[in-house]
Amino acid sequence: MNITEFNELVRESIGTAESLIQLMKQAGEVLTRSYEGLKYRPPGAIEIESYDTLYAIGDLHGDYSTMIDFLVGEKILDRIMDEDLKIVFLGDYVDRGPQQLEVLASVLRLKTMYPDKIVVLRGNHEPPRMLIPVPHDFSDVLYYKFGDDAHQVFIEAYKLFQRIPVVARVKDYFLFLHGGPPRTVLEKKSYEEAFSIGVPVIDDVVLEDILWSDPVDDSSIETAESMRGAGVLYGPIVTQKALELSKTKYIVRGHEPAEGFMINHGGRVITLFDARIPNYGISRAAYLKVRYGEVIEDIRKYIEVIS
């Protein structure tokens, strides 16, 4: 498949309320299944067990041009059939940007076409019903596009959002999530316990913090109140404990606007941001690119910038 064909497929997927609902239903199924090299651990965790090249992309927020630039720049569509690529999307597909439906549909299309290669994680803009972010203009976008049918699409989108995994891991290397580790991590004895793995539903506070929290470079802080009104600010000690329990070395997350990327906690927290949208004044996007077995000394060398 080339980029023109992919683009056409995305356009068709959002052409009618019915086609988008169908895609969301199909994606909901594959999001919560295991594949070779990609293990799903209910209710919301993924283990990435193999890859030739691993990518991570931060918040797209309706910036479809960055999605296209990434796919074309890395020749993803040419390579994905033959190479064991793994692409982790860190959440926040909708709200704010000009092409929210295109971004959402492209991520879901990639997942349905290459379910063993794509990891879709949940952001705070794919919210639980009790924690709606501001702005949440996704519903306006649906009404503008689908009119009377918008309500049905909205209902299906929310069903889908509740199924999206919240954390992914590459043992010995990376912990991927949207915001930060749960504030309760300091009291926990295992990765599973800390991230609500193997329980019927994700603990409310665990979910809130994973989707909403931000790092703060102050080693005297464990956790502090966040101005966002949800989640917390977490200090280096929380990061250290989360890395220890998950047996990883880096937290890779999105959530905070940055000129492509930002590094915190002595190089242990990497923020990726991929929405080059004017109201943020941001002109650069960034993604992580790592080949299997590479020894990482300076994480900055593995961050690619699109400008």
Ligand SMILES: [Mn+2]
């Ligand atoms: Mn966010």
